[in-house]
Amino acid sequence: MYLGGHAQINACGVCRLRGRCISKPIGLRQWVVHPFAQEKQDARSVYQGTGLGMSIVKSLVEQMGGAIEVDSEAGVGSKFVITIPFEIAAAPKPVKKTLSGVSYSIAGLHLLLVEDNDINAEIAKRLLIDRGAEVTVVHDGKQAVKIFADNVQGTFDVILMDIMMPVMDGLTASKKIRAMERPDAKTIPIIAMTANAFKEDAERCIIAGMNAHLAKPLEIDKIISAIHEDLI
Template identity: 50%
Template sequence: MYTDTQERESSVSSNGEESAQNNLNGINILLVEDNDLNMEIAEFYLSDRGAMIEKAWNGQEALDKFTSSAPNTYDIILMDIMMPVMDGLETCRKIRTSNHPEGKNIPIIAMTAQVSQECMDKCQLAGMNGHLTKPVTSEKLIKTIMEFTI
C-alpha cells in the first residue's frame, strides 16, 4: 500500500485537537534526516507522543542500523529523500533487498519537500509505503505512523 498523506490531511479535526488515540507509546521509529532542524522538530513531535526514536543522519547509517538490528527493533522508518552518503531512495531499495527478516515489510515513509507526482512515483518504485510533504505537521506525522503501525 502506498499513501500520499496530502489526501488525508482534511481528516484532522477542524479545531486541531488531537485525541488520546494519537498515543505512540511503544512505537519504535528509525528517523532518518540529515537536517538538524527537521530532525529536532520530528523528534519533538514523536517523543512528545511517547514514541521511541533512533536517529540516523544519512542513508548509509540508516541501512547499517536497520540491517544489524534484531527483528522487531523498529516498527516504522521515516526517511528523508535527499541526504548525503546515500539518498533515501537507494536506502529504501537496499533495505527491501536486504536479508533482514523485516526488510521487505517494514513500513518506510518518505519525508520530503518534493511534491511532484514524479517524486511520489520514485518513492513508490523504490519500495516506500507513503510520502509526507515537508514541512510536516504533528497531526499528519502521527496519523501516518498510526496508519502503518496500529
C-alpha cells in the first residue's frame, strides 16, 4: 500500500519515485510484482486493495522498454526506481515569419475591381468596403484600361483583375495598362482573380504583367495578404 512520496525525472530519462509503503522485507523484489500479492491478507487487515498495482506498473514499464527496482526496509518504507528510456527531441527549427496569420489593413486604399459577374463583383466589393477600402467596379478589361487611363496618376492603389471577361480579357487589359507611358502603369499591383488555378494559368498572368494570381472562390484574407505583399 503506497502512502505518499514524490517523483523526479532527470535529463537521462530516469524517473525516480520515493515514498513509504507497507512492505514485506523478505523476498520483496519477487513478491511485490506478483498479481494479488499483499503483506496482510487476513480478514481483519485495515489495508484495502487487490494487490494488482505493482504488477500492473511492472508490466507497463517493461512494455515501454524500462525496468523497475525496489529497495525496502521493514518499518521504514520502500524506494522504487523506474527507469524508462526517452528519445531527446531535436531542437525546434526557427519559424520563418509569413503573411499567414498576420492581420493587415486595407483601410484607405482605392481598389479598382474588374469583374464581369455582377454577383461576384457585389460580394467582393462589400467585403473590401467592410475592411475600409474604397472600391471602383468595372465589368470588362476594356473599361478597366479606360478608367485607369482617364484618371490621374496615383488614383488607384491596386487593380483586382478577373481573367475570363467579355469585350477584353484580363490578360490583354493588363498588358495594355503596363504599356502605358506613365510611371504608375509600370508599378501598380495587378492581382489576377480567376477560376483557372493551374500552374500554367498563373504563369500566363505573370507574363502578362500581373503581380499575383488568386484562385476562385476568393477569400478576403488572402486578397488582403496579396495586396500587402505587392505593396511592400
